[in-house]
Amino acid sequence: MSITEDQARKVAHLARIAVDDAALPALSRELNGILHFMEQLNEVDVSGVEPMTGVIPMRLRRREDVVTTGEMADKILSNAPDAREGFFAVPKVVE
């Protein structure tokens, strides 16, 4: 499999990273180099092997279903590039 410039543009958009058209040839070349390297994985017989979900066998711990924290809107907003009246502010989303 190899990535065309069009596919590179599509991947960049899916990743929400702006890429100039002029940068697409180099980007697709780099991505292809990495994907080519990954293709070694096709040599491995993985029949009957389950994909690993957790490296240490453990049951996810459970806790009481109770509120443990909250009431800290100011702290949560303190690092926002734009916060107004207790909310994160973003450019207009709905026309």
Next chain:
Amino acid sequence: MSDLNSLTIAQARDALRKGETTAADLTEACLLAIDSAGALNAFVHHTPDMARQMAQAADARIRAGDAAAMTGIPVGIKDVFCVRGVPSQAASRILQGFRPEYESTVTQNLWNAGAVMLGKLNQDEFAMGSANESSCYGPAVNPWKVDDRQLTPGGSSGGSAAAVAADLCLAATGTDTGGSIRQPAAFTGIVGLKPTYGRVSRWGVIAYASSLDQAGPMTKTVRDAAIMLGAMASVDPQDSTSADHPVPDYEAALTGDIRGKRIGIPREYRVDGMPAEIDALWHQGAGMLRDAGAEIVEISLPHTKYALPAYYVIAPAEASSNLARYDGVRYGHRARLGQGDGITEMYEKTRAEGFGPEVQRRVMIGTYVLSAGFYDAYYNRARKVRALIKRDFDHAFADGIDAILAPTTPSAAFGLGSVDSSDPVQMYLNDVFTVTLNLAGLPGISVPVGQDRQGLPLGLQLFGKPFEEGDLLNHALVLERAAGFVAKPDRWW
């Protein structure tokens, strides 16, 4: 007592307890060393006021007879750890100006133990890199130098490694996703320990690849690694993957006796093109363990070769998901928007400006391998290969192997900027001996064992059984004693 900053944790602890020095004096010595080491670019955010306050509190605690092992010990913290009120940006522009309102569990544990915070340490952006070249602060520089070239301290914990090797602090924290503690430790002649996945909490550690990330100590000696791991590790309800095992006394495990232990030498690590010096060092290391009474056994880990490509599928996939949170809304950088730009343009411009080239590459690769049509071919296949890699280790340990010995890196430290940046895979090959351990979730430690013909440090790593860090450290102690590595970089900075 001169050169307080060059003490080990154990030496400083003992001197503090005997009243031969104070936390305040130790801290001043480190702050002075840091001030004159700007050329290393190791410390990127300085916290001298905090350090002095914490040192005072530590001295009061010592006087009150309430000192823990790390009380009064000045340490550096990798930028990836959130420290309340202190810039914490994982060396990324996208977190410019971010001051966390909360504290990572690891740093909280260290402060509870009385450790002193000197500042934040340089690293690769989001811990993605093997040379510290992808940092928004510019690269950290290796204190080891043999000619005109500036050498990399390795990555991603390059600032931590440089700071410890140059005696700017007594020890530092690191994180290791594919070798980011062990490789820089090897490149700078120090000890670096990656604990078992789940041993150290990931709460408050800025995430790269959550199924692989693990924090650990970077220290001058194996004993110090034991002391510092004991302070960093905990069972943490804030991290659902934190393992429910009590933290033992790791220092007590350092008996220096490994008689009758079986050490595996994995034949697959003898890769094509491995420098003769590295191979020779490996043989010497095996000889040292044999002389200490261990049995050396050749073993096979047949899927070793596939660890690197599996890692470079799984880690970017997890990164693409973890780094989705950097959207210009909640923290850090937001791009200046043009007329008519909507929220999508805000995301795209913010991320293009905020992420460096290597992070962008990994996020896009991760996006690609997780996208419809490729998920099975790449991501699921890589996770199956990961299961096989872990199985290789399970078999070795089930066959009675106690620890595994391998080189840490395929070379000594190389020149900054010397790896062709147009071919990212060349840089990835640095991780060939280290990534297997992260994929298998096992603990590993790099110990400085020798120098190459130019005089640069070389390390060997030992792999241990899950949650048997004490036993692993004991093997490492034997290797450290036998190797007798005492060389220090000549001061040029």
